[in-house]
Amino acid sequence: MTLHAIDDQHFDHDLATIRLKNLRLRTHIGIKDDEIRNRQDVVINAVIRYRADKAMAFNHIEQALNYRTITKQVIAHVEDNRFLLLERMTREVLDLIMAHEQVLTAQVEIDKPHALRFADSVSITLSESREPRRPR
Template sequence: MATPQHDPQHIATIRIKNLRLRTFIGIKDEEINNRQDVVINAVIRYHADRAVQFNTIDEALNYRTITKKIIQYVEEGRFLLLERLTREVLEIIMSHEQVLQAEVEVDKPHALRFSDSVSISLNAHRGDEEHSLD
């Protein structure tokens, strides 16, 4: 079977900007016992050929579905490290087979005195072995 050809002009970039959530994040008692703010930004790339051609949500990558999964996972979770939280959000995004590439940055506001926030960013490409949730 022939591999479908994709128009390089139809690689879509979805940006989820400043998704503000509350979760348990950190290693100090105060952090373990109290929810804190995190701010999530994600950049997601996928082939949008069929979405462009057919103009239906069934042919597009549904960013609303992805965002709902992220919200539920983060707000119900407990995390010691920003690195772990960032990786798990990235895995949620990469679990959608349409995604070619994604980058996630998670900010923890007020994590350091005199700083607005501390952030961690990670990225993955389709074919990378680390993106599965197994």
């Protein structure tokens, strides 16, 4: 198999990957009394893939997936709500990202720093895809 054949099989050259790295927010997260009363830090990372052929061809923001809009929505949602579970917060952020029709796949990881005494953080990761699964 030539390199070109491998490339055509495994890579779609029109797909762009947006990485939102270490978005640090404060929100109400948890079930303990002090967690319910006080905001805590969370760190959000997301990987978003979308078809960028029009954005690359026309070089107009209207053709691209606007990561600034998505980030503002995530910030507002996380900071303006209360969550008992990290799983629920992660699901809601993933749903918010997937609500953008251009998004083909997304993965969201949310860390809760200092949630455990001897660990830097605890995190939950969830993924979703509009793309059909490829046979293995």
